[in-house]
Amino acid sequence: MSDLTHLAAPEGVAPGSGYSHVVLGTGTFVAVSGQCAFDQEGRIVGVGDPAAQARQVFENLRRCLAAAGATFDDVVKLTYYVTDVAHLPVVRAARDAVLDTARPPAxxxxxxxxxxxxxxxxxxxxxxxxxAGTA
Known part of the structure; x- marks a missing residue:
């Protein structure tokens, strides 16, 4: 597990819901490009189904992180791009299935x-x- 510090509510900042305002740590930085709902053959998974797409996206993220020697415990920041904010509850559910919700990333x-x-x-x-020392 990463030696990361999560600051959910720095002094003077209202706490976030389901995310940390600040996450810091020392080690090897890993950037994973935006992942979409493609299977390993490049076919779209879950056309018209944001929950199925979110699950596939997190599976792709898991695989990319693993290729770098990382896990979701090492994630310090996620950026979500959605075509409709109404999809966020199912995206969060997919996130919560793979991340430690007590230590959410920024x-x-x-x-x-x-x-x-x-x-x-x-x-x-x-x-x-x-x-440091695990990469």
């Missing part, structure tokens, strides 16, 4: 007009820090 959520394919509803990027 995060941002942005509603966008569209992603690069019209069938895509969710894209998520991740930043992680692997503790």
């Amino acid at each position: 995060s941002s959520a942005v509603q966008v007009a569209a992603l690069f394919r019209p069938e895509l509803l969710v894209e998520i990027e991740a930043f992680a820090v692997i503790p």
Whole structure:
């Protein structure tokens, strides 16, 4: 597990709901490009189903993190791009299935007009820090 510090509510800042305002640590920085709901053959999973797309996105993130020697415990920041903010509850449910909700990463959520394919509803990027000596 990462040696990260999570600050849910720095002095003078209202606590966030389901995210930390600040996460810091020392180690190897890992940036994972925005992941969409593609399976390993490049087919879209869950056309029209934001929950199925979110689950696939988090599975893709898990695989990308593993390729770098990281896990979701090492994630310090997630950025969510959704075509409709109404999808956020199912995206959060998919997130909560893989992340330690007691130590959530920093995060941002942005509603966008569209992603690069019209069938895509969710894209998520991740930043992680692997503790020094474990990368």
